[in-house]
Amino acid sequence: MKKRLTYYSLIFACIFWTCSNEVVERYTPTPVALEIPALFEDRILNPILPVDNPQTAEGIALGKKLFFDPILSGDNTQACADCHAPQNAFSDADRFSEGIDGSIGRRNSMPLFNLAWNYEEKFFWDGRVFSLEHQAFQPVTDPTEMKNTWANVILKLQQHPQYPGLFQQAFGNVTIDSTLVTKAIAQFERTLISSNSKFDEFLLGRSDLSPAEQRGFNVFMDENKGDCFHCHGSDNNPLWTDNQFHNNGLDATFTDLGLGKFTGDPSDNGKFKTPSLRNLAFTAPYMHDGRFATLEEVIHHYSEGLKPSPTIDPLMKKVAQGGVRLTEQDKSDLKAFLLSLSDYDFINNPDFNDQ
Amino acid sequence: MTRAVPILLLFVVLFSCQKDNDDNASNVSISFNFMHHWDGTAVTNQDFNRIKFINENGEQLSIERLRYLISDVTLKNQNGEVLVIDDYNLVDVTNSENLTFSPEALIPTGVYSNISFTFGFKNEKNSDGAYPDLNSASWNVPQMLGGGYHYMQFDGKFLNSTNTEQGFNYHAIRAVDDPGDNPVFPQDTFIIVNLGPVTITDTPVFNIEMNIAEWFKNPNTWDLNMYNQMLMPNSTAQIMMFENGQHAFNLKTIEQ
Numbered sequence: 001m002k003k004r005l006t007y008y009s010l011i012f013a014c015i016f017w018t019c020s021n022e023v024v025e026r027y028t029p030t031p032v033a034l035e036i037p038a039l040f041e042d043r044i045l046n047p048i049l050p051v052d053n054p055q056t057a058e059g060i061a062l063g064k065k066l067f068f069d070p071i072l073s074g075d076n077t078q079a080c081a082d083c084h085a086p087q088n089a090f091s092d093a094d095r096f097s098e099g100i101d102g103s104i105g106r107r108n109s110m111p112l113f114n115l116a117w118n119y120e121e122k123f124f125w126d127g128r129v130f131s132l133e134h135q136a137f138q139p140v141t142d143p144t145e146m147k148n149t150w151a152n153v154i155l156k157l158q159q160h161p162q163y164p165g166l167f168q169q170a171f172g173n174v175t176i177d178s179t180l181v182t183k184a185i186a187q188f189e190r191t192l193i194s195s196n197s198k199f200d201e202f203l204l205g206r207s208d209l210s211p212a213e214q215r216g217f218n219v220f221m222d223e224n225k226g227d228c229f230h231c232h233g234s235d236n237n238p239l240w241t242d243n244q245f246h247n248n249g250l251d252a253t254f255t256d257l258g259l260g261k262f263t264g265d266p267s268d269n270g271k272f273k274t275p276s277l278r279n280l281a282f283t284a285p286y287m288h289d290g291r292f293a294t295l296e297e298v299i300h301h302y303s304e305g306l307k308p309s310p311t312i313d314p315l316m317k318k319v320a321q322g323g324v325r326l327t328e329q330d331k332s333d334l335k336a337f338l339l340s341l342s343d344y345d346f347i348n349n350p351d352f353n354d355q
Numbered sequence: 356m357t358r359a360v361p362i363l364l365l366f367v368v369l370f371s372c373q374k375d376n377d378d379n380a381s382n383v384s385i386s387f388n389f390m391h392h393w394d395g396t397a398v399t400n401q402d403f404n405r406i407k408f409i410n411e412n413g414e415q416l417s418i419e420r421l422r423y424l425i426s427d428v429t430l431k432n433q434n435g436e437v438l439v440i441d442d443y444n445l446v447d448v449t450n451s452e453n454l455t456f457s458p459e460a461l462i463p464t465g466v467y468s469n470i471s472f473t474f475g476f477k478n479e480k481n482s483d484g485a486y487p488d489l490n491s492a493s494w495n496v497p498q499m500l501g502g503g504y505h506y507m508q509f510d511g512k513f514l515n516s517t518n519t520e521q522g523f524n525y526h527a528i529r530a531v532d533d534p535g536d537n538p539v540f541p542q543d544t545f546i547i548v549n550l551g552p553v554t555i556t557d558t559p560v561f562n563i564e565m566n567i568a569e570w571f572k573n574p575n576t577w578d579l580n581m582y583n584q585m586l587m588p589n590s591t592a593q594i595m596m597f598e599n600g601q602h603a604f605n606l607k608t609i610e611q
Contacts, residue, residue: 222588
């Protein structure tokens with residue numbers, strides 16, 4: 001009998017142990033859902049949110065503080081926001097950004113918005129980094145940018161009067177490391193959503209376009225004229241980029257190989273990521289190397305300035321003639337439409353500014 | 356007897372967790388592999404970006420981008436009943452993505468007098484902006500051309516009559532005239548690709564081939580010097596694509 005009792009007790013004990021919940025107090029930061037704009041919800045796929053870095057109120061707040069804090073740089077003089085300024089849609093008004101020691105980069109700082117909808121998660125002009133978290137690693141140690149070491153960054157953060165507590169609130173009782181720094185910054189960057197331009201309002205039925213803007217949209221969508229939509233999307237894709245890599249005929253020979261340097265494939269030489277056309281009012285200068293100071297120069301390039309090369313995208317039209325040869329009226333209208341994609345609420349959003 | 360109690364308990368647990376397979380005994384999943392060749396020579400994205408193909412008109416060309424849409428796999432049984440799988444797949448040869456299409460719908464086993472799919476969308480399903488995944492892939496057709504979606508984007512370069520590399524955009528859409536607020540459609544240009552009779556016994560895999568060279572060949576010998584870019588608003592070019600596409604696909608094998 002005693003043996004039988006022991007036998008059954010063992011079975012039930014096993015069942016209870018396997019079924020019972022572990023009663024351990026675990027700190028959980030406050031989950032925050034990404035606010036998906038109506039047009040995005042209706043027209044395109046959901047954003048990419050990594051399961052190992054969920055959006056939280058504490059994580060976003062920490063990421064914002066880090067983004068605007070020069071503590072990440074080698075000499076405490078440069079923050080992410082110095083080259084990704086809110087008033088420039090998180091880009092840099094200078095053609096090339098200046099590092100902490102005066103070094104000059106060779107590409108224009110990319111604007112930052114709607115990054116969670118970069119479905120293939122290839123970041124930088126040349127797509128060399130996968131995921132927003134990994135992207136944030138590079139500027140800290142880049143000798144032409146913040147010129148720091150992660151060991152130094154972590155030491156400064158650990159000795160800081162506020163950061164240890166903020167990291168605890170964001171991630172629980174963990175040791176500050178570079179992964180957590182980049183996770184927090186990525187959380188903040190994912191909140192940088194731009195969706196309230198005049199054209200968005202038009203698509204939502206809340207605003208009308210001017211005649212010039214409407215004509216410009218038609219130039220944009222007309223394969224015989226601008227044919228911009230094949231790479232920059234349409235009214236059905238509010239990102240206004242395909243997030244792919246193209247050689248758009250800037251050069252006959254390349255001093256910067258772009259995607260080709262990363263992939264090693266010569267057929268990728270001279271290819272750079274298609275930038276979004278949102279917020280062009282704030283993101284001059286234009287192209288990966290900021291060579292064009294104005295939208296007029298950009299439009300002139302596609303109209304008359306294309307240069308042939310072995311990797312020029314076949315979507316570039318009439319290359320032998322320099323481009324599609326828009327009329328002055330078409331150019332003016334196209335510019336009017338492009339500017340209607342600028343989102344003044346975005347650059348003035350206090351959630352995105354250092355306040 | 357005493358030992359039988361826990362053993363019985365174990366069996367109850369195991370049986371209650373086992374997946375019930377009896378309900379769909381006569382229904383099976385089907386899938387399609389899309390393979391590509393140029394008049395018998397296999398083509399993958401490894402063959403892209405080099406001028407290595409010669410079309411029927413004698414023009415040397417490269418492929419840089421190739422993706423196309425197939426939809427509405429349709430089976431017709433011997434009683435004339437038609438089963439349509441309301442699904443679509445954007446085959447992306449450039450990035451070797453979606454080369455296999457496995458619709459979620461299950462198909463009854465049996466003998467079918469024909470299986471077919473649509474190259475592109477039938478008009479009633481070619482609704483402007485209706486599919487978020489295709490919008491995200493920038494697969495749209497401008498509303499001035501009737502809206503909806505591309506059927507195919509086939510981009511590359513060819514050596515033109517002055518022996519200079521020139522781009523071409525062989526983009527198939529619904530043929531359209533009078534682009535603008537009130538475009539008109541001269542004829543349908545989606546293609547019903549009939550693959551013939553099939554007996555489905557167990558989870559068939561249909562290996563579909565596209566002969567890319569056919570788009571330049573039959574019945575219209577394609578002259579890239581004449582038709583290279585801005586072909587979307589060109590209904591003559593679209594109808595020629597429709598005609599040449601009739602012979603581009605074939606069923607190579609069925610595995611089951």
